[in-house]
Amino acid sequence: MIQLKNYINETIGIHCEVSPLSKDVLNQLPIYLRNAYGWYELLMLNKKFVIAYAETDDEFTIAAIDTQLANIEERINQPIILCVDEMEAYNRKRLIEKKRAFIVPFKQLYIPYVFIDFTEYR
Numbered sequence: 776m777i778q779l780k781n782y783i784n785e786t787i788g789i790h791c792e793v794s795p796l797s798k799d800v801l802n803q804l805p806i807y808l809r810n811a812y813g814w815y816e817l818l819m820l821n822k823k824f825v826i827a828y829a830e831t832d833d834e835f836t837i838a839a840i841d842t843q844l845a846n847i848e849e850r851i852n853q854p855i856i857l858c859v860d861e862m863e864a865y866n867r868k869r870l871i872e873k874k875r876a877f878i879v880p881f882k883q884l885y886i887p888y889v890f891i892d893f894t895e896y897r
Contacts, residue, residue, distance in 0.1 A: 794818075796826075804850070823853060854876065854888045
């Protein structure tokens with residue numbers, strides 16, 4: 776998660792803090808989702824977000840991810856940002872079409888909650 780914090784700080788110049796999600800909030804999540812993602816809290820622009828971290832987008836389809844995260848957002852009443860180390864461009868496009876916030880460090884950052892859409896080109 777230090778990589779995520781540094782990416783946000785260096786790329787768009789916004790100071791943020793990342794910490795493990797509290798046990799109170801974590802206990803509200805279904806067990807299979809508690810284990811499917813790493814769960815963190817992100818404090819950015821004086822707003823709290825929940826980070827659902829996965830190494831790849833292989834475990835679930837984009838439709839399933841969107842449904843899961845939408846249900847959790849309703850349950851915990853906090854916006855969720857999907858963070859994935861590797862994700863294909865077509866899956867990132869699908870997440871944008873669904874207005875689902877995500878971060879792929881050093882590739883793309885899309886957070887519609889705070890009107891941020893940043894893509895790195897090399």
